[in-house]
Amino acid sequence: MQNKKRTPLDTQQSHLWIIGGGIAGMAAAAFAIRDAKVPAKNIHILEELDISGGSMDGGHTPHAAQAWVTRGGRMLTDETYLCLWDLFSSIPSLENPDISVREECREFNEKLKTHANARLIDAEHVIADAAKLGLNTLHRAQMLRLLASKEEKIGSRRIDEFFDEAF
Ligand SMILES: Cc1cc2nc3c(=O)[nH]c(=O)nc-3n(C[C@H](O)[C@H](O)[C@H](O)COP(=O)(O)OP(=O)(O)OC[C@H]3O[C@@H](n4cnc5c(N)ncnc54)[C@H](O)[C@@H]3O)c2cc1C
Known part of the structure; x- marks a missing residue:
């Protein structure tokens, strides 16, 4: 096999085009x-929606104009998300630029211990009993059908294409 000598990529001159402005x-x-x-000015994120952030809550939080909310903080533990932690360890906190977002999350987790007792609560903050949600046999079948559907089949179909009005 011929051993071709590769010219090293000059990342200072490179442009990076990224499709999708999610996390x-x-x-x-x-x-x-x-x-x-790669210089930040050479990075172009192409986003088809008028708000970035993808599945995160994007763009407009009450506290900062350009910020995104990743819900599910209860799962941001030390044992998981190694790649995300690595990234956050080099991003300064908005509130205290002397510490990283990684340290900020760790401090938060230390202070506010996770104590989750429910996945679903009602408007009065009372734990909702799944058996009393009013789902009938058809709804259950519709849920199973959705769970069993392949991603390609689901595509960009909306929730009302899988469930009836009552659901
Ligand atoms: C309801 C819900 C709850 C979740 N709960 C949690 C949780 O508790 N904890 C957790 O860790 N994760 C959770 N997730 C998963 C997490 O949000 C996603 O895994 C993560 O946000 C995916 O990021 P992504 O960048 O890969 O994709 P996305 O966030 O989907 O971003 C992809 C982006 O690409 C854009 N795009 C797609 N195609 C094109 C194109 N052709 N041209 C231009 N733009 C394009 C889209 O508009 C979108 O903005 C949840 C997700 C959902 C939907």
Whole structure:
């Protein structure tokens, strides 16, 4: 096999085009800046929606104009999300730039111990009993059908294409 000599990529001159402005796209951009030294101005994130953030709550939080909320903080424990922690360890906290977002999350977790007793609560903050949600046999079948459907089949179909009005 011929051993072709490769010209090393000049990352300072490289442009990176990322499709999708969800956390994966934004993380790819941050890693490219931090680890590959691609200039931030050379990174272009193409997002088809008018709000970035993808499945996160994007764009407009009450506290900051450009911030995104990742829900599910109860699961942000030390044992999980190694890649995310690595990323956050080099991103300064908005509130205290002397510490990283990683440290900020750790401090928060230390202070406010997770104590989750329910996945579903009602408007009065009372734990909802799934058996009393009013789901009938058809709804259960519709849920099973959705669970068993392949991602390609689901595509961009809306929830009302899988469940009836009552659901
Ligand atoms: C209801 C719900 C609850 C969740 N709960 C949790 C949780 O508790 N904990 C947890 O860790 N995770 C949770 N997740 C999962 C987590 O939100 C996702 O795994 C994560 O946000 C996915 O990020 P992503 O960047 O890969 O994709 P996405 O967030 O889907 O972003 C993809 C982006 O690409 C854009 N895009 C797609 N195609 C194109 C195109 N052709 N051109 C331009 N733009 C395009 C989309 O508009 C979108 O903005 C939850 C997800 C949902 C939906």
